[in-house]
Amino acid sequence: xxxxxxxxxxxxxxxxxxxxxxxxxxxxxxxxxxxxxxxxxxxxxxxxxxxxxxxxxxxxxxxxxxxxxxxxxxxxxxxxxxxxxxxxxxxxxxxxxxxxxxxxxxxxxxxxxxxxxxxxxxxxxxxxxxxxxxxxxxxxxxxxxxxxxxxxxxxxxxxxxxxxxxxxxxxxxxxxxxxxxxxxxxxxxxxxxxxxxxxxxxxxxxxxxxxxxxxxxxxxxxxxxxxxxxxxxxxxxxxxxxxxxxxxxxxxxxxxxxxxxxxxxxxxxxxxxxxxxxxxxxxxxxxxx
Amino acid sequence: xxxxxxxxxxxxxxxxxxxxxxxxxxxxxxxxxxxxxxxxxxxxxxxxxxxxxxxxxxxxxxxxxxxxxxxxxxxxxxxxxxxxxxxxxxxxxxxxxxxxxxxxxxxxxxxxxxxxxxxxxxxxxxxxxxxxxxxxxxxxxxxxxxxxxxxxxxxxxxxxxxxxxxxxxxxxxxxxxxxxxxxxxxxxxxxxxxxxxxxxxxxxxxxxxxxxxxxxxxxxxxxxxxxxxxxxxxxxxxxxxxxxxxxxxxxxxxxxxxxxxxxxxxxxxxxxxxxxxxxxxxxxxxxxxxxxxxxx
Numbered sequence: 021x022x023x024x025x026x027x028x029x030x031x032x033x034x035x036x037x038x039x040x041x042x043x044x045x046x047x048x049x050x051x052x053x054x055x056x057x058x059x060x061x062x063x064x065x066x067x068x069x070x071x072x073x074x075x076x077x078x079x080x081x082x083x084x085x086x087x088x089x090x091x092x093x094x095x096x097x098x099x100x101x102x103x104x105x106x107x108x109x110x111x112x113x114x115x116x117x118x119x120x121x122x123x124x125x126x127x128x129x130x131x132x133x134x135x136x137x138x139x140x141x142x143x144x145x146x147x148x149x150x151x152x153x154x155x156x157x158x159x160x161x162x163x164x165x166x167x168x169x170x171x172x173x174x175x176x177x178x179x180x181x182x183x184x185x186x187x188x189x190x191x192x193x194x195x196x197x198x199x200x201x202x203x204x205x206x207x208x209x210x211x212x213x214x215x216x217x218x219x220x221x222x223x224x225x226x227x228x229x230x231x232x233x234x235x236x237x238x239x240x241x242x243x244x245x246x247x248x249x250x251x252x253x254x255x256x257x258x259x260x261x262x263x264x265x266x267x268x269x270x271x272x273x274x275x276x277x278x279x280x281x282x283x284x285x286x287x288x289x290x291x292x293x294x295x296x297x298x299x300x301x302x303x304x305x306x307x308x309x
Numbered sequence: 310x311x312x313x314x315x316x317x318x319x320x321x322x323x324x325x326x327x328x329x330x331x332x333x334x335x336x337x338x339x340x341x342x343x344x345x346x347x348x349x350x351x352x353x354x355x356x357x358x359x360x361x362x363x364x365x366x367x368x369x370x371x372x373x374x375x376x377x378x379x380x381x382x383x384x385x386x387x388x389x390x391x392x393x394x395x396x397x398x399x400x401x402x403x404x405x406x407x408x409x410x411x412x413x414x415x416x417x418x419x420x421x422x423x424x425x426x427x428x429x430x431x432x433x434x435x436x437x438x439x440x441x442x443x444x445x446x447x448x449x450x451x452x453x454x455x456x457x458x459x460x461x462x463x464x465x466x467x468x469x470x471x472x473x474x475x476x477x478x479x480x481x482x483x484x485x486x487x488x489x490x491x492x493x494x495x496x497x498x499x500x501x502x503x504x505x506x507x508x509x510x511x512x513x514x515x516x517x518x519x520x521x522x523x524x525x526x527x528x529x530x531x532x533x534x535x536x537x538x539x540x541x542x543x544x545x546x547x548x549x550x551x552x553x554x555x556x557x558x559x560x561x562x563x564x565x566x567x568x569x570x571x572x573x574x575x576x577x578x579x580x581x582x583x584x585x586x587x588x589x590x591x592x593x594x595x596x597x598x599x600x601x602x603x604x605x
Contacts, residue, residue: 023431032426033438035419036482043479044445047456107351110344122593124352127359129596130585132540134557135578142365143358148373148571150361181355189597193605231601242449245542249561263451263543270455271547283452294444301604 048287054280072281082282084257085265092261093240096179100236101229103180104187109217111192125185137249140178144250164251168258175247175259182246183236190232194225227304234297238290262286359582366575373571388576398577401556404470405539408553411474413534416481417527424489425515429498442483446602453479454547461548470553473545477538484537484602485530491603492526525595526603532592533599536585556581 058068076082107125112118128136144164146152155162164174198220206216244263247253253260253268260268266286270279365373366388367381376382392398426432427439457476458467466472500522504514520527546558560577598605 023429025432026430027432029426029430029432029435032422033432036423036442036486037438039415039419039475039478040442040445040482043457043475044448044453047453047460050456050459051452107347110347112344112348119590119593121348121352122596123589124355126589126593126596127582127586128355129600130536130540130582130589131359132542132557132581134542134561135581138560138574138578139358139362142571142575143361148365148377150357150379153377181358185355186597186600190601190605193597228597228601228605231604235600238447242447242451244449244451263449266449266451267454267543270451271458276455279455286449287452290447290449291444294447295440297447298440298443301602304604 051280051283051287054276055284058277068277072277073285076278076281076285079278081265085260085262088258088260089241089262092176092179092243093237095176096183096240097233097236099176099180100184100187101233104184104232105191105225105229107184107188108191108195109221111188113196122189125188128182129185131182133245134249136178136182137246140174140181140246141250144174166255168255171251171255171259175250178246178250179240179243183239187232187236190228191225194228195221198224227300227307230300230304231297234293234300238293238297241290241293362575362578365571366579368572370570370572388572389580391573392576392580398556398559398573401554401559402580404549404553405545405555405557408470408473408477408545408555409535409538411470412477412481412538413531415474416478416485416534417531420482420485420489420530421527422515424486424493425519427486427490428493429501439486442486443602446480446483446487448479450480450541450543454543457544458547467548468550468552472548473553473555474538476544476548477541479544481534481537485534487602487604488530488533488599489523489526489603491598492523492529496522529592529595529599532588532595539581539584 055072056068056070057065058071059065111121131139143149144152144162146156146163152162152164161167162170164170202220202224203216206220211219242263243261244267247259247261248264251259253264266279266282269275269282364380367384367386368378369383369385369387372378372382427435453476461467461469461472461476466475496519500518501514504518509518542555542557542561545555546561549555549558556577560574560581592599
C-alpha cells in the first residue's frame with residue numbers, strides 16, 4: 021500500500037512511545053548503569069568500567085548456562101519444526117474435524133506457563149503421575165529430580181507438548197493459502213507425493229516456517245517458568261538455562277554488577293535475532309504486495 | 310491433502326483432468342486413514358497430561374497418594390470448594406484478573422492509534438520505531454525483573470495491580486501494535502479517503518467507520534494481550550508480595566508442612582485453563598496469526 025508521508029502521525033504514536041519508554045528504556049538504563057559500577061552497599065557506587073563484562077566473559081557459569089541454552093533451543097527446534105510440518109500435512113482441511121483439531125491443538129498454547137510446569141511435574145512423577153508410573157511399571161528407571169538425562173527429556177518433551185501446535189498451526193495457515201490450481205498442475209504432471217511437498221508445499225510454506233523458527237527460537241531462548249517449576253534448574257545445575265541463571269544471580273544473590281553485565285549480553289543476542297526476524301518479515305511483506 | 314484439491318477443479322478444466330477423478334476417490338478412501346491415525350495419536354499426546362491434571366483435581370489426596378487410578382473412584386469436588394472458599398486461593402484469581410484486564414485496556418487504548426499511524430503513514434523513524442517495539446516483545450523478562458522491582462519500589466507502586474499491568478505492557482503493547490497493524494493494512498485506504506471527503510473528522514471516522522471494520526482484529530489483539538498477561542509468571546511474581554499476588558505465584562508456593570496438597574494444586578491448575586478454553590472456539594482461526602504478530 022502506498023503510504024503518505026505525514027509527520028503528524030507521530031502524535032498517534034506518542035502514547036505508545038511514552039509507555040514503552042517508561043517500561044523499557046528506564047529499566048534498561050538501570051541495567052546499563054549497574055553493569056559499569058560496583059557497590060559496597062549504602063547506595064554508594066563506584067565506576068568499574070568494563071570489569072563486570074570481563075568477569076562474565078571469563079566465567080564458566082555463564083558459558084555453561086549459554087551452552088545448555090543453545091543445546092535446549094537446538095533440540096526443541098530440531099523436533100518441533102519437522103513434527104509441526106508433519107502434523108499440519110495431516111490435519112483435516114475443512115469442516116467440523118478441522119475446527120475440532122484447531123481448538124484441541126490450541127489448548128496447550130493457552131495454558132499458563134507455570135501450570136504447564138505443574139502438569140508435567142505431576143505427569144512425570146513416579147508415585148502419582150501417569151507417565152512416571154507407566155515407565156516405572158515397565159521397568160525403565162526414570163526420575164527427573166535425580167537424573168540429568170531424565171530431567172532433560174522431561175523439559176524437552178514438555179516444550180514439544182507445549183509449542184509444537186504453534187508450528188503446526190502456522191504451517192497449516194501456509195498450506196491453506198496454496199491455490200488448488202497448483203495441485204491440479206502437479207496431478208497433470210503426475211508428480212509424486214514427495215515432489216508435491218518438495219516443490220509446491222515447502223516453498224509456499226517457507227515464509228511462515230521462517231516466522232515459526234524465529235518465534236520458537238526467541239521464546240525458547242528466554243524460557244524461564246516451565247523448567248523452573250519442573251526441575252528448579254536441577255539436578256545440580258543440569259537444567260539451569262540462561263533466564264533461570266540470571267534470575268538466581270539478580271534476585272537471589274543480588275549480584276548487581278555481574279547480573280547487569282550478563283543481562284546486557286543476553287539482550288544483545290535478542291536484539292540480533294530480532295533484527296533477523298524484522299528483516300524476514302519486511303521482505304515477506306514486500307513479496308506479498 | 311491433494312484429494313480435496315482436485316474436486317472443485319475437475320469441473321472447470323475438461324479433458325485431461327477428468328481421468329484423474331477416479332484416482333482421487335481411490336485416494337480419498339485410502340489416504341485420510343493415515344492422517345486420522347497421526348492426528349489421533351498427536352491429540353492423545355496433547356490431551357493426556359491435561360486429562361491427568363483434571364483426573365487428579367477430582368480425587369481426594371488419599372486416593373492420589375495411596376492408589377493409582379486412571380479415573381476418580383470416589384469423585385469429589387472438595388478441591389474446587391477449597392479454592393473457591395479459601396481467600397488465600399481465590400484472591401489470587403481476582404488479583405490476576407484485575408491486572409490482566411487493566412493491562413489489556415491500557416495496551417489496546419495506546420496501540421490502536423499507533424497501529425493506525427504505522428499502517429497508513431510514513432513518518433520520520435517509523436521503521437526504527439516499529440523494530441524497536443518488536444525487540445521489546447522479544448526481550449527476556451528475566452532481564453527486566455530486577456530493574457522493574459527497583460523502579461516500581463522507588464515510585465511506591467510495588468505490590469499493586471497497576472505495577473504488574475504496566476510491567477506487562479513491555480511485551481503486550483508491541484504485540485497489540487503489530488497485530489492491529491496486520492489487520493489494518495488489510496483495510497483499503499480508499500475507505501479513509503472517502504470518509505474524509507464526506508466530512509468526517511478523524512476521531513469520528515476512527516470510531517464510527519474504522520473500528521467496526523477491524524473489530525475482529527481488536528478482538529484478536531485483546532485476546533492475545535489477555536493471554537500473554539495471564540500466562541506470565543516471573544514479572545508478576547517479582548512485583549508482588551501480598552496485596553496483588555497472582556494465582557500463578559500462589560501455585561508455586563503451595564508446599565505446606567505436610568507436603569504438597571496435590572488435589573488442590575491440580576484444581577487450581579484446571580481453573581487457570583478455563584478462561585482460555587472458554588474463548589478458544591471463537592479465536593481458533595486467528596491463533597497462528599496472533600502468535601505470528603499479525604503476519605500470517
